Amino acid sequence: MLDLFPVAAQIPEVARRSRQRRAEDRAQTSLAVETARGFADHAVSESAERFRAARTSWLAAYPVDAAAFARAVPLPGGALPERHTVVAADGSQVAPDRHDAVLSGCCLLNVGRVVLPYGPGARRARLDARAEVLFLEDDTDEEPDAPSAAARTLGLRRFGREMAALAELIAEASGDDEAQPGARPAAAAVALTDGSLIAWALEDETGDDPAKQEALSALLETLEAARVHRVPLVGYVSGSGSRDAVNALRVAALCPEEAVDCARCPHPADALPCAPIRRATDAALFEGLLRPGERSPVFSSRGQRTGFSRVLRMYGEDHWAAFFYLHVGAEVARVEVPMWVAEDPASLALVHAVCLDQARKGGGYPVALAEAHERAVVHAADRTAFRSLLARAMVREGEAVTDSRKALSKRVRTV
Secondary structure (H helix, E strand, C coil): CCCHHHHHHHHHHHHHHHHHHHHHHHHHHHHHHHHHHCCCHHHHHHHHHHHHHCECCCCEEEECCCCCCCCCECCCCCCCCCCEEEEEEEEEEECCCCCCCCCCCEEEEEEEEEEEEECCCCCCCEEEEEEEEEECCCCCCCCCCCHHHHHHHHHHHHHHHHHHHHHHHHHHHHCCCCCCCCCCCCCEEEEEEECCCCCHHHCCCCCCCHHHHHHHHHHHHHHHHHHHHCCCEEEEECCCCCCHHHHHHHHHHHCCCCCCEHHHCCCCHHHCCCHHHCCCCHHHHHHCCCCCCCECCCEEEECCCCCHHHHHHHHCCCCCEEEEEEECCCCEEEEEEEHHHHCCHHHHHHHHHHHHHHHHHCCCCCHHHHHHHHHHCCCHHHHHHHHHHHHHHHHHCCCCCCCCHHHHHHHCCCC
């Protein structure tokens, strides 16, 4: 039970420090906005080579087409086709619990799938889910009681299932399961997934993690299906805390060194020339640069972050994600697309239009993703029903169902 009296005494100081921190963040964001506005097109172009040669300990991004950071791109007229389809997938799970005899080795994956056709003569929307029960074998060298082992494996499996579902939906939305490379679908279509397309967690230096390899294979197959069927695959990131574009401003506009090398920075840590904007996020930056409905230029991440080059090779140039920021009204979202989409003006305009329309229909968040989540989520009653089915099956197999003492202590009061 929480004792609120000592907590209440600490709240005023926490609130004061929070207010101070927010004021500092606003000041850094204002300076970042001012810096971006002063960074003209020619300056971006002239600093491109310097930026590419920069050695930083963090990711930074640069406009793909050398546009100024502050240039706002309005929604092109007619970019949203009267007839189009939006597909989305999202997943949820019941994770293993080593204190629960029933759920110690079993788990449940549930992937919500959504197909939303729009326009005259459109088919009916389809919203469903696919559930799968998995038994996680203890075939790794990790300690079986390690809290991250089962959760990490399950998360990778879930990601793979989400990607596989999207691959199926992309083929369906294209209207041609045997589409020829480069052929556009009969009706415009866009596939949405919640979160980044850059799966850092899949980097596998030794290549001997089966769960990572399975998830990576599913991701690459989905990216290739999107390219073949010409259906843009979009990673939609709400509430993004990324600083890739801000970091680029730190390199290109604030660092006075001719050759940028953060590992050998000659400036003292408490007086870094790039520090005045380092806490600003990209979303906050572009909230100050964009009006509702507008997007930023398209960026591509580069940098010396640990494992970056391996992850880039893992994807390949065609599938590496570029991104832009989109002001949907309620927030500024990060929208990630494969490079082939970023380099195709028609596909880029379609993504801009569909993401904006979906966010407006969903009250600030794409309605297709919201519905996919609703179909995927496993509620408490669903978890209880799943556990009961599993327990009865185990009893029929003659297996004793006995929870750990810790689990029992949470359900039985002794004091």
